[in-house]
Amino acid sequence: MEEWVGLKWHEYVTRQAMGEFPEHTVHLKDEARTLGVLFRALGGDPALSLVTAEPRHFQIRRRFVQKLAGTHRKFELAWRDEESLRLPEQLALFPSRKINRELYLWLAALASLGEIHHHSWLQGNQAMVQQLLGQWPGLEPMYQRLVRHTLHWRPRPDTLRGNEAEREKAIRQALIHPGSVTDLPDALTDPWPVVLWLYPILGRGKLKGQIIGDDNTQSKSGGLAKKRKRRRAERVDAFDKDQGIMLFRLESLFSWSEFIPVDRAGDDSEEDDAESVADDMDMISISMDRREASSAIKFDLDLPSEENDDLFLGPGIHLPEWDWRRQGFREKFCCLQPMLSREAVPSPLPERLKNPAQTLRRQFSALKPLRQWERRQREGEELDLDACLERVVQQRRGAGDMDQKLFRQCKQNQRDLACLVLADISLSTDTYINNNQRVIDIARDGLQLLSEALTASRDPFALFAFSSRRRDHIRFHHIKSFDEPYNDTSRGRIQALEPGYYTRMGAAIRQSTKLLQARPEHQKILLLLTDGKPNDLDLYEGRYGVEDTRMAVQEAHKAGLTPFCVTIDEEANEYLPYVFGSTNYVVIKDPTQLPAQLPKLYLNLTR
Known part of the structure; x- marks a missing residue:
């Protein structure tokens, strides 16, 4: 009974302290598609992804009920950087669902003009508001509505003292008349957050602590990342597992939950509540003692010795790479190594694939000359x-x-076309889809069934696979060239494919483009099979990898090719429209259907 009363009291006090309107809540996940379209339509960078903002700490003057409830210490505010636009996960500040939704629309529109820096937060936001209203006068009524509701939400200057009151008056004037305020009076506390403005990048400048990068957990719809939040962090000395808890002072027991040794080198067990625990922590402590983990990673990802590795076909091919920050190519930056499997032996078609292969051969034989x-x-x-x-x-x-x-x-x-199939065999393809089937197993079956179909149609085709370990070692596995027949030798090479390393996609696409350009056929198709985003160890991740892959796809288009991507990545809708275009990719939601769907996709592409 006491616990129930305490819970109800906590809920009541918190609801009174928050001063929000839960019945009018608008969620970012529901508005993500609309906001993305608006952001890009107003000239926003199309490469930016829409993700949820993490709470920022503020030291503001709080009312008694807010102190009692422990609220108004952290606020989710809008900001953007070179890779993402970050907005609050939900909005319930105003007593109208329409106004809360308009706040999302306004923030997306404002962010389309650029990002804000620490030294120009006040003047920069006012200038951006003026610029936005000048370019799009139709937004003026919405802005005025948002200002009226925002002023009602903010503390009244007569409830504050000294410079805090003067500062609040200045902020109100800047909202009502953008561009009229040049500086804010200094005060002991932080100013109440301005929800209509953008904030500087979290982690830039002299802020407390350091920032841990985004994690990779994303949502499955709308291009909205669900938990990609940055964390405040501090570096601590190595945590000794042999130390007992009694070595700490007694008063430290109350903060014991704030220190979690994140060491997964020897224990990979699942913890269902680990993510929720991390979300509740204000500060995450990271130890530099990673000797066990680093040795395990090296064991997994170091290249094998030459006598145990696949056969190298030549000294390697040097290729450029697009650096979007410099807006230019890095010439001869990557080394692509053509390879041939050492373990491959001629093999017949697996028994389980014979019946579907026979059906495909019968269907595709109608396409032969x-x-x-x-x-x-x-x-x-x-x-x-x-x-x-x-x-x-x-x-x-x-x-x-x-x-x-x-x-x-x-x-x-004759059908005047040629097709090159490029398969991603990075380490992520070692993931199990069900209890007994990996992604690489499904990809092998898909390659074999597609090859059987293309052999029946007599369309010239080639098969290659790729993975990478930094820019100086991009593995380009030779399975079948255009001039080779598809036979047991090719089947054996497909069955010998094994997952490993990373996904430097741009270089593999550029080499495939060169091979297809040498073909005399009029229609040339580059079919890419992958299970995730481009990534590698040496900064080839995030926007850098996406931009390089996008540039490689554009080069293929200019060369007269038709690049098309087939993926099983559930988050592909977040980046593939930007990389390949809205009509040049498909997401297979059930990976086990890839072998059956691949020939059908090819048929639709070439009709």
């Missing part, structure tokens, strides 16, 4: 009897100009 007679030709193998009869009739009628096309010729009705 057929011999057709072309009538009324000036020269050919045989006389066209119909044309000859018409010629005799014309002669007897005394026609002046008579048709000279009296022959027929048998020609090959």
Whole structure:
């Protein structure tokens, strides 16, 4: 009974202290698609992803009920950097769902103009508001509504003292008349957050603590990342597991939960509540003692010795890489190494694939070249009897100009296209989809069934796979070239594919583009199979990897190719439209259906 009363009291006090309107809450996940369209339509960087903002700590003057409830210490505020636009996870500040939604729209529109820096937070936001309203006057009524509600939400100057009151008056004036305030009076506390403005990048400048990078847990819809929040962190000495708890002073027991030794080198057990515990922590302590983890990672990712590795085909190929920060190429920056599997042995088609392969061969055989007679030709193998009869009739009628096309010729009705299939075999393909099937197993089956279908259609095709370990070692596995027949040797190479390393996608696409450019066919298709975003150890992650891959795809388009991506990545909708275009990719939601869906996708592409 006491616990129930305490819980109800806590809920009541918190609700009174928050001063929000839960019944009018608007969630970012519901508005993500609209905000993304608005942001890009107003000129925002299309490469930015929309993610939730993390709470910022403020030392503001709080009312008694707020102190009692422990609220108003952290606020989720809007900001953006070179990789993402960050907005509050939900908004319930105003007594209208429409106004809360308009706040999301306003912040997305304001962020389309750029990011704010520490030294120009006040003047920069006012200038951006003026610029936005000047470019899009239709936003003026919405802005005025938001200002009225924001002023009502903020503390009144007459409830504050000294410089705090003067500062609040200045902020109110800056909201009502943007550009009229040049500086804020100094005060002992922080100013009440301005929800209509952007804030500087969290972690830049002289802020307390350091910042841990984004984690990779993203949502499955709308391009909205669910838990990619930065954390305040501090470095601590190595945590000794042999130390007992009694070595700490007794008063430290109350802060014991704030120190969690994040050491996963020897214990990979699942902890269901680990994520929620991390979310509740204000500060995460990170130890520099990572000797066990680093040795384990080296064991997994170091390259094998030459005698145990696959066969190298030549000294390697140097390729450029696009650096979006410099807006230029780094010439000969990557080294792509063509390779041939040492362990591959000629193998027949697996028994489980024989029935679907037979069905595909029957379907695709209808696409193979057929011999057709072309009538009324000036020269050919045989006389066209119909044309000859018409010629005799014309002669007897005394026609002046008579048709000279009296022959027929048998020609090959050929599909003028070539396809190069490029498969991602990075370490992530070692993931199990179900209890007994990995992503790499599904990819192998898909490659074999697609190859059986293409062999039946007699379309020229080539098969390659890739992975990488930094820019100086991009592994480009040779499975089948355009000039090789598809036989047991090729099947054995497919079955010998094993996952490993990372995904430097741009270089693999550039090399595939070169191979396809050498083909004489009119239509050239580059079909990429992958299970995730481009990434590698040496900064080839995040926006850098996405931008380089996008540039490689654009180069393929300029070369006359048709790049198309098939992925099983559930978060692909966040980045693939930007990389490949909205119509040049497909997400297979059930990875086990990839082998059956791949030939159908190819058929739709080439019709």
